[in-house]
Amino acid sequence: MADQEQNTTSRDYHLEIPFRNQPFGLKGCNALDWGMQNRLSRIFSPQTGRTVMLAVDHGYFLGPTSGLERIDVNIVPLLPFADTLMCTRGVLRSTIPPTFGQGVVLRASGGPSILKELSNEEVALSMEDALRLNAAAVAVQVFVGGEFETKSIHNMTRLVDAGLRYGVPVLGVTAVGKELVRDAQYLRLATRICAELGAAYVKTYFCEEGFETVTASCPVPIVIAGGKKLPEEEALNMAHAAVQQGAAGVDMGRNIFQSQAPLAMIQAVRAVVHDHMKPKQAFEMFQDLAGISRKAPAKPRSTPKKVPAPRKG
Numbered sequence: 001m002a003d004q005e006q007n008t009t010s011r012d013y014h015l016e017i018p019f020r021n022q023p024f025g026l027k028g029c030n031a032l033d034w035g036m037q038n039r040l041s042r043i044f045s046p047q048t049g050r051t052v053m054l055a056v057d058h059g060y061f062l063g064p065t066s067g068l069e070r071i072d073v074n075i076v077p078l079l080p081f082a083d084t085l086m087c088t089r090g091v092l093r094s095t096i097p098p099t100f101g102q103g104v105v106l107r108a109s110g111g112p113s114i115l116k117e118l119s120n121e122e123v124a125l126s127m128e129d130a131l132r133l134n135a136a137a138v139a140v141q142v143f144v145g146g147e148f149e150t151k152s153i154h155n156m157t158r159l160v161d162a163g164l165r166y167g168v169p170v171l172g173v174t175a176v177g178k179e180l181v182r183d184a185q186y187l188r189l190a191t192r193i194c195a196e197l198g199a200a201y202v203k204t205y206f207c208e209e210g211f212e213t214v215t216a217s218c219p220v221p222i223v224i225a226g227g228k229k230l231p232e233e234e235a236l237n238m239a240h241a242a243v244q245q246g247a248a249g250v251d252m253g254r255n256i257f258q259s260q261a262p263l264a265m266i267q268a269v270r271a272v273v274h275d276h277m278k279p280k281q282a283f284e285m286f287q288d289l290a291g292i293s294r295k296a297p298a299k300p301r302s303t304p305k306k307v308p309a310p311r312k313g
């Protein structure tokens with residue numbers, strides 16, 4: 001009962017100001033519970049509504065992938081530039097400093113290695129452990145069109161149910177087997193299925209034609225995977241095109257950690273995603289940060305004139 005008497009006279013209740021409700025700006029996420037929205041705010045920057053997720057979970061089926069042999073050496077120095085880290089609980093507990101303050105998205109499906117049928121995954125993480133590790137979301141692979149399509153979708157819906165119980169968003173990751181074409185028609189199908197069945201956001205691949213129809217027809221945010229390693233300028237072009245066509249950011253792995261200068265690359269990707277920097281400028285930024293001299297574009301070589309062969313005889 002400390003200052004009960006003075007309380008009513010000394011406080012200003014701003015009776016003239018109506019209560020302020022701040023809508024949650026992330027696409028399709030307005031009706032989520034506070035805990036979900038709070039976790040998503042650790043993934044998507046509240047300033048830009050976009051994210052640079054650094055994906056380093058490849059080892060869960062590939063083992064020590066090139067660039068991820070020593071996560072303590074190669075990845076930990078990149079963390080200050082990542083909005084979110086996507087990794088397995090094994091790497092998180094063993095290698096990531098607990099002082100890391102941004103969002104962590106935990107790989108929650110797994111089972112088969114690269115040597116087996118990849119779509120035959122199981123749920124590989126309990127929601128209790130995700131909470132114990134203070135995860136911002138969990139990620140599950142969904143193999144639309146794959147051999148174990150229904151099982152992988154069921155993995156996702158089980159995690160969605162558990163996530164809704166505790167306020168943990170689920171990232172649906174559309175995995176595309178070698179036999180499937182990554183065109184807009186397929187990506188629309190796969191991303192929409194994830195969103196309809198409860199994923200809070202979806203990770204998919206970029207496609208050159210019609211990617212804007214993929215983002216338009218998915219009612220929740222889409223982030224793109226980087227895919228196989230490309231020359232840095234091409235990877236920046238892809239990230240830029242994806243964001244311009246409605247992606248809410250990237251979940252990029254190999255194109256960052258297999259770059260010749262990963263620290264420079266992640267900063268250039270950030271500039272494209274958060275500042276809408278043009279890819280040409282971002283590539284120059286990459287070169288400057290990497291200490292690579294910017295070469296003037298090579299002039300086309302003039303074709304050497306044919307010297308007529310000396311006549312014999």
Ligand code: 5RP
Pocket residue numbers: 055056057058086173225226227228251252253254255
């Ligand atoms: C593995 C994944 C990876 O996290 C994902 O593919 C992103 O990495 P990359 O940019 O290297 O493709 O989900 O299944």
